[in-house]
Every structure is written in structure tokens, then in C-alpha cells.
Amino acid sequence: MSTLQYLDIHTHRRHPHPEAVSVACLSVDELLVESTPSSYTSAGVHPWWTEDYTSAEIEGFKRHIESLLQKERLWGIGETGIDRAYPEFLELQLSLFHWHLDLSERHALPLIIHSVRAGSDFLQILKEKKPKSPWIFHDFRGNEALMRDLLRLHPETYFSFGISIDNSPQIRELLPLVPLANLFLETDEQKHLDIHDIYLRAAHHLDVDVGLLKSQTWANFRKMTKKFH
Ligand SMILES: [Zn+2]
Numbered sequence: 001m002s003t004l005q006y007l008d009i010h011t012h013r014r015h016p017h018p019e020a021v022s023v024a025c026l027s028v029d030e031l032l033v034e035s036t037p038s039s040y041t042s043a044g045v046h047p048w049w050t051e052d053y054t055s056a057e058i059e060g061f062k063r064h065i066e067s068l069l070q071k072e073r074l075w076g077i078g079e080t081g082i083d084r085a086y087p088e089f090l091e092l093q094l095s096l097f098h099w100h101l102d103l104s105e106r107h108a109l110p111l112i113i114h115s116v117r118a119g120s121d122f123l124q125i126l127k128e129k130k131p132k133s134p135w136i137f138h139d140f141r142g143n144e145a146l147m148r149d150l151l152r153l154h155p156e157t158y159f160s161f162g163i164s165i166d167n168s169p170q171i172r173e174l175l176p177l178v179p180l181a182n183l184f185l186e187t188d189e190q191k192h193l194d195i196h197d198i199y200l201r202a203a204h205h206l207d208v209d210v211g212l213l214k215s216q217t218w219a220n221f222r223k224m225t226k227k228f229h
Pocket residue numbers: 010012025079138188189
């Protein structure tokens with residue numbers, strides 16, 4: 001059994017598994033006080049926040065993200081993205097996504113992406129912008145064709161899975177097709193599943209050892225963690 005810790009690439013929870021290292025995605029409150037609750041932190045304007053906050057508040061969030069970047073306290077940018085379940089905010093989400101994308105390119109930091117029914121939007125953006133920084137689709141819900149198109153346009157694309165391994169037959173079918181070199185696991189907002197359980201379930205569906213999954217996700221992480229190693 002490997003003694004490596006579990007790597008949780010995307011979480012909003014603040015009570016991680018004692019044997020886990022997490023990339024903490026900042027809440028609004030944490031962002032406003034520029035808290036960095038983990039040695040690895042990501043910050044972004046979540047696409048859902050476009051519904052809940054005024055444009056002045058969103059401008060404030062952006063200033064705090066820029067300040068954290070200047071102080072070199074961020075491991076990654078996001079989560080950001082496009083959620084087509086909120087079509088009335090699509091234009092604002094798109095312009096915010098481009099703002100985050102530009103930051104991730106200028107600072108050479110990974111971009112953590114929330115995508116709901118927006119696969120073709122991201123393919124279009126990849127064709128136009130040809131980014132170099134890694135893209136991590138958290139809670140990826142696309143199919144095999146989308147995964148392969150994304151990888152063809154941007155080989156530094158990663159796919160992260162969590163609760164969907166349990167509740168989505170489509171994701172259980174996709175999981176063995178994802179190259180291990182492009183795979184991450186996450187808890188996101190799960191209260192009833194911890195990262196240990198998610199590694200166990202993924203290892204079961206992939207028919208591999210948990211230790212192998214840990215060493216592979218750490219290798220993927222180190223590859224993109226230039227500033228910290
Ligand atoms: Zn999230």
C-alpha cells in the first residue's frame with residue numbers, strides 16, 4: 001500500500017481527509033479577506049456568482065484575485081467557466097471566462113473549469129486562443145468524443161471526477177478511456193464522500209491499485225506545479 005497522500009484537485013470543503021492534500025477553491029468570504037486555506041489555492045469568479053452578485057461586487061472579486069496573484073499565493077485560476085443551465089448570464093460568464101483565461105496564460109497557472117453543456121464553447125475557444133497553460137475540467141460530464149477533441153486541440157487538458165463515478169453510468173463508461181496522464185480526482189462540494197472513498201471507487205472501476213492512482217495524480221500535479229517545486 002502506498003504511503004502517498006491523496007490528492008484532491010478541487011474542493012470547497014475545509015475539513016479535508018487527514019491523509020489528503022487539497023487544492024482549496026476560495027469561497028466569496030475567503031476571497032474577500034484573501035485567505036489561502038491550503039498550501040495550494042485556486043481563486044476565480046464561479047459562473048453561478050453572476051446570478052448572485054452585482055457587477056460592482058464582481059469587479060471587487062477580480063481585484064482580490066489579481067492581488068493574490070501579485071503576491072504569488074495562487075496555485076491555479078478558477079473555478080471559472082460556462083454553465084448553459086443559466087442562459088441569461090451567458091454573455092457575462094463568457095467575458096469572465098476570457099478574463100480568467102488571460103490570467104492563467106499570463107501567469108502560466110492551471111485553469112480550473114466548470115462546464116455544463118458547454119463543450120462546443122470550449123472547443124471554439126481552444127481553436128481561437130490556443131492556450132498553453134493546463135486546463136482542468138472539474139467534474140467532467142462530457143462524452144468520449146468531446147474528451148478526445150479537447151485533448152487534440154489542447155494536450156494539456158485534464159479531466160477530474162468525483163461523485164459522478166458513483167452516480168453517472170455514462171462517467172463510469174468514460175473513466176477507463178481517460179488517459180491516466182490526464183486524470184484527477186476531487187471532492188468538490190461532497191459532504192458524504194471523502195477523497196479516500198473517491199480514490200477507492202475510481203480504482204475499482206479502473207481495475208488498478210489505489211497506490212498507482214495516487215502516484216499518477218501526483219505526477220500529473222507536479223508536472224503543472226512549476227512555481228512550488
Ligand atoms: Zn467546484
